[in-house]
Amino acid sequence: MSKRSAVILILLSTVLAPLGAIGFGYHVIEARAETDFAMGIFPVAVNYQFNFPVPDLIGGSMTELAFRLDNGLDFRTLRQNPEDGSFYACTGADHTLDYMVLYDEFRLLFNQGFWNDRFTLGVSIDGRFENAYESIAFKGQGDEGLFWDPDGNQRFDSFSGAPELAGGRSIFQTYVSAELGVDLMDDGIVTKDGLSFNSFFRITGPWMPLSDGSGDFLLSHNSLSVAKTLFSVSRSSGLEWFSVVLEGDFTYRYIHGSKVPLYVQGGELWPTWAPATEHVFTGEVSATFYGPQLTADTYLGISLFAGCGWSLGSALNSSQSGINEFVSVYGIKAELMVLDVLSLYWDWGFVNDPAFNEPQRAVSRLGFTFGV
């Protein structure tokens, strides 16, 4: 059976199996824009979920069987030399590092909640297509690209440092994933108190069915969020005139593997990055001024934030080892949330301790996201 036929069979089984029941659900988790495309005004990616009708196995807690599809464009920066995995921030580069990825990721997932959904366990079978292009700034021969030099020659001969870019710059990987969640957060939209924790595991390798062998890794991504409302002033309508909330978000990511695609490497810490090593810690604390609430889900928020990242161990897709690198940032974020659907944002950040030899710099961005 060909790969295409096998995928068709899986998808048809997924869609047709629950036809005997009524009550499909469907929602958009998020639509994203990219600041590199039309100032971030127009969407270029969407993540949506089909919920199959299954009864709750435990009273008061949700049982979820769903098919999730994430589709769109992603604009990326290559941090490591594809030929040997060395960090460009150490060695420098004489060409652009930006490129663009067209992707589709699907997940067939099962989640079960416990104790009124305060505790959640989930497993999923996943797959991901990717195809990498030059960035939208690249216009053809004579232009400076990542994959092509101005003479129209391929820039790299091998891709051990970026295995997903080898060959036709195309991958198809399948995975097994598991997720654990704890939700003890009292989230009143503009007031927050408590904590939440999430732990995500994903594994793949050449032994996975249908996979093209371009990925071989074990991922553990763990995140903790804590929040405390310092004070708030309520209106007679029950809405808030304003509130001040102190928040902290912390992650620990561990990856072990010989072929780790860039999308899973993590280490995001806007407006910079923590180098992709085996162990990466990131943390951000913020104080947010919310208000006024125009409706229950329409409000303005302005945050002052400071963050740091710490990378330890061997570099991914590279023989470089013994890395111990610290980065830190601070800045301000402003967001107008409309009906809990549309978010317009403007962010400004300063990288005061960048990775390796990169210079200090300030970055700003303007855009929007929406979801229901």
Added chain:
Amino acid sequence: MQGKRRSIILILIISLSVVTSLNADSDSLWTEINGVNNGVSGFGLGLFPLGTDFEYLANFDMIPGYRHRALFSLDLSFGFGHVTLSGYDHQTGRPSWIDPSIEDAFDGQRYFRIWSQAVVFLQQGFGTNPVAGTGPLVELRLSFRSRVSNASEALSVSSDPSSSVFNKPPFDDSFEHFPAYPWLEGDRFNWNNSISFSTYWYMRKTTTRTSNYDGVYMDVTLETGPWWLGNDIWPDVVTSDYVKLSWSLTEYLTAYVSERDNGWNWVNLSFGHTNTAGYIWGDVVPEYQIQTDRLRGYLTDRIWIRFTGPQFIATDCYPYIEVSLNNNFYFGGVQNEVDASTWAMELKSSVTFEFHLRLFGFIHVRYRFGYDFIKGFLPDVPSWWQDAQLGFYVSL
């Protein structure tokens, strides 16, 4: 100046969206995903979507106390895919089908296009549908569209750089004007704006639970994308300057209805007939308004017969089969031809067989095949064709 004008346009869109949404009833705002494009071969095994369309709709009272409420919509969509360049001289816009001496080395070459657009409209209904006795007779709609697109290397360029149309003159980075392809001017990043006014006329009634009607429907739209609406990327380069008038008229007749005991349909038989006509004026027509064989005018005639049913599992689960005869007449000058020296007309005729399956109101599977027996400028050799599409249409 250009950037300032675009910023003003975007601020207007966002402000109008926010103000209108806040004034709408909370229970009348919903989200609709009304289409997911089909995947294409070469990516994701050709199985996964490459584009999506979102629409936010809000009802509100524009005329206090009036029986028809106004409708505000913000529609956001995006998509990706390959575009094939056809045979038009890049400097004169003269078509190779009228002048075989034109050797267009780029005929059949491809590029990769990203596009995304926002459409906002305000709509108000008036009168009463005389056939149904309910709903408006006419709806008036004022729309604004802002669309961005970018052309870049094609998918296959990774294995063969010479296959990229942008690795060869004239579309490499040497600056040159391309009147026939205004969307490939400059950095090939395009931002076009247009406005339109439409009227929709309803003189029909619903006859079954499976989208069958008796009566007549008509619409007329006047659309323009002038240079002064943010469509000039440099003082001497305009990427859009056109006016388009279009019209359609459809007559429906439900001939036979058979129902089960529970009111669901066994099978329906209906007929329909549609005429459309349109013409586009202007020196610079953007990519999304390029018409068949670039001729400015069209007049079409379509007659169909449809078998619908049975409904199964749920009221919104049913198949239908449609057979149609299509005659399309194209005429006029050639869009984006600099000296406007060409005037031509052609006829294309086909018979089309379609199979549709709707499931649970949000899955729509379509398979169709057809037989083209008159092919216009193409060699008049009748041929069969087929395609398939899977779409999702959801209201929340």
